[in-house]
Amino acid sequence: MNDSIYLDIGNSNTKWKYKGKYFTSPTNEFKLDKLPKTSKIWISNVSSSFVVKSNLNISFVESQKRYKSLINSYEEPNMLGSDRWLAMIASYEINPDKGFILVDIGTAVTIDLVDNSGLHIGGVIFPGLDKIRQTFDNFSVLSTGCINALGKSTREAWGNGTHSLVVNTINQKIRETKNEIPDSLVFITGGGYLSLKNFLEFDHSYHENLVLDGLEFYVNNMR
Numbered sequence: 718m719n720d721s722i723y724l725d726i727g728n729s730n731t732k733w734k735y736k737g738k739y740f741t742s743p744t745n746e747f748k749l750d751k752l753p754k755t756s757k758i759w760i761s762n763v764s765s766s767f768v769v770k771s772n773l774n775i776s777f778v779e780s781q782k783r784y785k786s787l788i789n790s791y792e793e794p795n796m797l798g799s800d801r802w803l804a805m806i807a808s809y810e811i812n813p814d815k816g817f818i819l820v821d822i823g824t825a826v827t828i829d830l831v832d833n834s835g836l837h838i839g840g841v842i843f844p845g846l847d848k849i850r851q852t853f854d855n856f857s858v859l860s861t862g863c864i865n866a867l868g869k870s871t872r873e874a875w876g877n878g879t880h881s882l883v884v885n886t887i888n889q890k891i892r893e894t895k896n897e898i899p900d901s902l903v904f905i906t907g908g909g910y911l912s913l914k915n916f917l918e919f920d921h922s923y924h925e926n927l928v929l930d931g932l933e934f935y936v937n938n939m940r
Contacts, residue, residue, distance in 0.1 A: 803931030
């Protein structure tokens, strides 16, 4: 079996895939020297704080202009976050003949639209729930689990209001993008999904590790 390690370094969490199994660690606790021995490490790194210094056999992956018939819409392809590009590759491989909307719910929420020909139409980025809630240090959070409820305390109002802001933005953007390609599939990834899934108003499939799966697809098909 291929002994390569596929590594996704994010702002909050770092995940890796090794011999078909998935692992995760908070990025601020992750160390490369704790990984299993391997002949090669492939890395997607979008963290602004994690600096890789190692004598290991490492290759960093950047977004490219195309992968098979999947086309990157950015004028400077490498300026598209590698995590977004790799998750698009995995979504494309799941069903290469159909357009899709990719939603990644993490530290940031990203939504990308790919049409039936494989052209990336573009995307949006906005802060995720935890990041929004960190904007006011003196606000503690109490969510009632009902995004439209009016809070009877500052904690309830802040919890419900921030939850509603993220959920309603995602739902609205999906409605808008569905108007572009009505039969498009919706794929969701990212660690923030579990806290929002009961409030999403559209059919979708959740895949926990699209970035890692896309990284493996990329490595195996682009060399």
